[in-house]
Amino acid sequence: MERTSCLVVGGGPAGMVLGLLLARAGIDVTVLEKHKDFLRDFRGDTVHPTTLDLLDELGLAEEFAKLPARKLDRIQLPIRGSVQTVFTLEHLPGTHKYIAMVPQWDLLDLLARAADREPNFRLRMNTEATAVIRDGSRIAGVAYRTGDGDIGEIRADVTVACDGRDSVLRAEVGLGSRSWPTPMDVWWFRLPRTDIDPAGVIALLSANRAAVMFDRGDYWQVATLIAKGGDAAARRGPVSEIVRSMADAAPWLRDRENALRGWDEVKLLDVKLDRLDKWYTDGLLCIGDAAHAMSPAGGVGINLAVQDAVATARILATPLASGTLTTHDLAKVQRRRSIPTAITQGMQRFLHTVAIGPALSGRVDIANAASTPLPLRVLRRIPVLRTVPAFLVARGVLPEHAPAFARRP
Template identity: 30%
Template sequence: MTIPNETDVLVVGGGPAGALLGCLLARRGIDVVVAEKQSHLDREFRGETLAAPSVVTLRRLGFGPALERHGYLETTAVTMRMEGRRVFSLDYGRFGIPTKPTDIPQPALIKIFNDAAAGLPSHTYLSGVGCTELLQENGAVRGAVLKSKDGERVEVRARLVVGADGRFSKVRKEAGITARIQPAGRDFLSFKLPRPADWGTEAELIVERNKHLVVLPTFPDFLRVSNNLPKRGMGELRKEGFASFRAGIAAIDPRLKPLLDEHLTSWNDTSFLEIFTAEVDEWARDGLVLIGDASHTCTPILGQGVNLAIQDTVCITPVIARSLERGKPGSQVPAADLADFVAVRRKHKSMVTGFQRRQEAALEQHTPLGTALRRARFQVLDRLPMKYSLFGNVLAAPHPIDPVDLRTPQPQPVGA
């Protein structure tokens, strides 16, 4: 693997945002390098549910056959039970979208993007290569220093560096952009269990006062279960012991007890997720833009992380293409060319975060009065026809795809 000294666009991070952006830019013939610090795609417990508008987008961009080849699981509805009563539900078939939220492991999704880009001459994928510094001159970003696992260090000049390096973004840090981190009142401990054959295809939120479980049918035959912990509550939980943790889960959802007894045997079967939102004031400067979790980390409510990352990506692809074409060869993409992208995406992201914060606050209720009012609120909301338009703002917002991206060569199966 050779790290090139220059490129038009250097994408740091090969998650859903970075991998898709690399593919879409290369399909337009733009010289792009994607640097991913991990040398494998295996990631446990990352966003596995693709929101329905993302699935529509991926199909329109030509990734449908690859999704079919891999296989996936559609979620048909979301239901909420509180203190033993079913209080709220949404049927995904009623959002007017020709598909449903779709569960596919994130490594498989990223591989689909990488495979589609692999044969394109202007695409370079660097596996096991991390960004360690930015090259900055007179307030503009001119590229980045990349370092491979075997110690090779290369200064890569680029007209645009895209920070797509996730919730703890190194690019953001190196640019001196401070993220406002707002912790949620809870963290998650998650695990997978085999899914019984007669289990439904609904995503479920099961709440008992201030304790809850998210139970998601997961491809191919799992349930993904997440249990909330109070912030910094892991130490206390461990002190109480694993048996007590398991018993706590079974008390919230007794259906899970036999599965827990047989398949959840130690803390090693669980995975910790710190829940917070991160917001930045500066998403772009000359030669630099942040996308996906690097510019806006959100909470797990309604599974929006990958959706926002894909939305950012389809939205910024034509913006980058136009700016590169307009600018003098070798010149930086000016922040002014990215301003509309930032404004549009910031507005949408703020709406999603605001929505999530209200739901997070509702989940924190624990007094008898607070939980009774919460139940009543969801029961009333459940009867209102407007619930679909309300939740549709988050769950069904369409992605603005540039027609050029629909015309560029469609992904081919590897080896075709």
């Protein structure tokens, strides 16, 4: 039997940020991460301006600057044979007028190193939470299993579920949720990149394909959208058809139509969009995707999860330190973060309706201006409006800042 003050389940961006901030408040924190390392392709790489601001406030900017990063300051679409800017980030308020594209494993390693410098922080890799421990109606901690097969229990004053949309803790506690249909699932794969390719993030919308390409230097990380539930049927065809259909909107990809050698190189992400009615119960709080599974539309899920973690640390640090934590404190976190979550998910549902759904159904071809959705035509014609969606994506609603106890020069 082990004990900690705050037990964080999940070592993604939300879990690592929460663990670091609470440790700097003097709180005893244990983070459980079920994998043996952070190296997984299925991680988003976007570090938004609000997270860059947070790293500045935590005194980690210099260390972050050493990571392999590419700066994204615009979103582009192939239109009529050329790549045109649809959204721009250059007019954002604040110091960081870009999104940094950094391998998420590098960011998580940075956060882990910073947290390890705090004497009351413990990171348990290769350790998976398997069930909650109950003390009457209260969640008192979790049972765990390591990759070596060892089992045990950790009890805590509060357990925070940061274990994603398929959260074991969320499922076991049975918190009710509301969900919305999504028109797509996502295929995730890599393509080679050449020096003459466009840079940054490229969105492709055509009659046959909707995809987003993330520039990682020597390769593209590609998220291509498929109709919801269409994976099995599509895999009966040739894998080369994926890039061939992308090249309809981006002819410069023609030389890579055979870059994918087999379907095992194409991973499926089951897209969900939902939100818990209540993010907490006595002794347990859900944040990030465990509280609100986000669509990949806009690439905002990581940013929202980090903002949840900052608010959680600020609200819970004092009652945890004094031993007076109650469900009232957990409710404060939901009240603080529910409005930004609802607005962001509303934006994603709008994108599903006006762009992604029509593209997947073949009703829109962005290369043909006559069929371009009205919102995109307006953005192209009135440049100043391009900053509005850019602000929502890059900075979001109600951004959080590091509490004073966590700041370092």
